[in-house]
Amino acid sequence: MLDVGCGTGAVARRIAPLVGPLGRVVGLDISPAMLAVACQAAERDGVTIEWQVGRSESLPFPDGGFDLVVSQQGLQFAVDKPAAVAEMRRALAPGGRVAVCLAGTRSPSDLRRGARCGAARAPCTGDADAVLVRRN
Numbered sequence: 362m363l364d365v366g367c368g369t370g371a372v373a374r375r376i377a378p379l380v381g382p383l384g385r386v387v388g389l390d391i392s393p394a395m396l397a398v399a400c401q402a403a404e405r406d407g408v409t410i411e412w413q414v415g416r417s418e419s420l421p422f423p424d425g426g427f428d429l430v431v432s433q434q435g436l437q438f439a440v441d442k443p444a445a446v447a448e449m450r451r452a453l454a455p456g457g458r459v460a461v462c463l464a465g466t467r468s469p470s471d472l473r474r475g476a477r478c479g480a481a482r483a484p485c486t487g488d489a490d491a492v493l494v495r496r497n
């Protein structure tokens with residue numbers, strides 16, 4: 362599982378206990394300072410997570426490595442949102458899912474447009490605040 366724009370790792374730390382012994386959880390954020398806090402919090406929580414500095418618009422991972430990519434309150438900070446969504450999809454394994462959560466989206470249609478653009482042929486459902494993309 363990959364958490365994009367993970368900040369202090371709130372989502373990654375919730376999911377980490379659920380992935381099982383063979384699972385892998387990675388938190389990516391542009392801010393090393395955020396990741397330092399995330400790392401401390403994960404130690405406190407007793408969960409194992411890999412922390413990676415990077416930008417959502419150019420994820421430093423090979424194609425198809427994750428069954429789940431999530432981003433909570435992170436996508437709105439991407440300078441190029443369609444590129445960020447496309448990167449999330451690129452990082453997905455076949456059958457994987459992207460879940461994006463945004464509160465107070467100024468323009469839901471922009472988000473849906475970005476998801477369609479990035480998802481390219483993947484089924485996409487969305488409403489004002491959430492987009493789910495599944496890779497076939």
Ligand SMILES: C[S@@+](CC[C@H](N)C(=O)[O-])C[C@H]1O[C@@H](n2cnc3c(N)ncnc32)[C@H](O)[C@@H]1O
Binds near residue numbers: 418432440
């Ligand atoms: C509002 S916080 C959300 C953090 C976390 N996902 C949560 O729900 O608590 C947004 C995070 O996105 C990160 N961020 C901003 N621009 C980014 C980018 N282009 N690529 C990756 N992370 C970015 C920020 O450093 C910040 O940690």
